Amino acid sequence: ETGVTQTPRHLVMGMTNKKSLKCEQHLGHNAMYWYKQSAKKPLELMFVYSLEERVENNSVPSRFSPECPNSSHLFLHLHTLQPEDSALYLCASSQEGAGGALTDTQYFGPGTRLTVL
Amino acid sequence: GQNIDQPTEMTATEGAIVQINCTYQTSGFNGLFWYQQHAGEAPTFLSYNVLDGLEEKGRFSSFLSRSKGYSYLLLKELQMKDSASYLCAVRDHGDYKLSFGAGTTVTVRA
Numbered sequence: 001e002t003g004v005t006q007t008p009r010h011l012v013m014g015m016t017n018k019k020s021l022k023c024e025q026h027l028g029h030n031a032m033y034w035y036k037q038s039a040k041k042p043l044e045l046m047f048v049y050s051l052e053e054r055v056e057n058n059s060v061p062s063r064f065s066p067e068c069p070n071s072s073h074l075f076l077h078l079h080t081l082q083p084e085d086s087a088l089y090l091c092a093s094s095q096e097g098a099g100g101a102l103t104d105t106q107y108f109g110p111g112t113r114l115t116v117l
Numbered sequence: 118g119q120n121i122d123q124p125t126e127m128t129a130t131e132g133a134i135v136q137i138n139c140t141y142q143t144s145g146f147n148g149l150f151w152y153q154q155h156a157g158e159a160p161t162f163l164s165y166n167v168l169d170g171l172e173e174k175g176r177f178s179s180f181l182s183r184s185k186g187y188s189y190l191l192l193k194e195l196q197m198k199d200s201a202s203y204l205c206a207v208r209d210h211g212d213y214k215l216s217f218g219a220g221t222t223v224t225v226r227a
Contacts (some may be wrong), residue, residue, distance in 0.1 A: 002161060004159070041219055042220075043160075105150065107162065108152075110158055111159065
């Protein structure tokens with residue numbers, strides 16, 4: 001148990017569906033991340049929120065829409081996905097250091113295994 | 118960005134030692150992390166190196182050489198539960214992002 005939870009753990013959706021992934025961290029951290037993990041590929045950073053503001057958007061298609069209502073919760077809204085979006089989606093959190101640099105270790109949730117039909 | 122290389126797979130026997138190498142290229146260096154990830158589970162933090170040398174934590178040790186752009190994770194007295202994927206990640210100077218290698222799958226056999 002790393003202190004970061006994600007729901008659902010598994011999701012199967014059609015290309016026309018709308019769904020949302022949820023992440024919650026219980027570590028008192030102030031930064032949260034979404035990563036995509038595909039088989040045999042490195043983790044790809046998608047979005048970063050620091051103090052509830054989005055500070056990174058790594059050229060992610062608009063069919064992925066993040067939301068961070070507070071420092072403990074992070075959502076990823078999914079709409080009109082493609083089969084190649086099937087992957088493990090991981091959430092992580094860390095504590096932003098003094099001066100605005102995110103220097104601490106990132107702690108990961110167990111991920112949501114997404115399958116797009 | 119970084120170019121991070123690590124072997125795809127390694128196999129070892131229970132009780133043995135395995136060394137997982139990681140090489141990286143970066144314009145500025147601000148730390149290297151090792152994570153362990155069991156199938157279907159979260160990556161969990163193992164170690165952090167920012168200065169040259171060896172960091173030891175029980176059966177696991179991690180080494181860093183910044184001049185060579187090289188690190189290794191050493192797993193001693195292997196146990197079956199050590200079968201997992203091991204991820205090397207590098208952070209750039211003045212940055213918060215982690216760049217990950219593709220991971221090394223270690224299989225421990227009886």
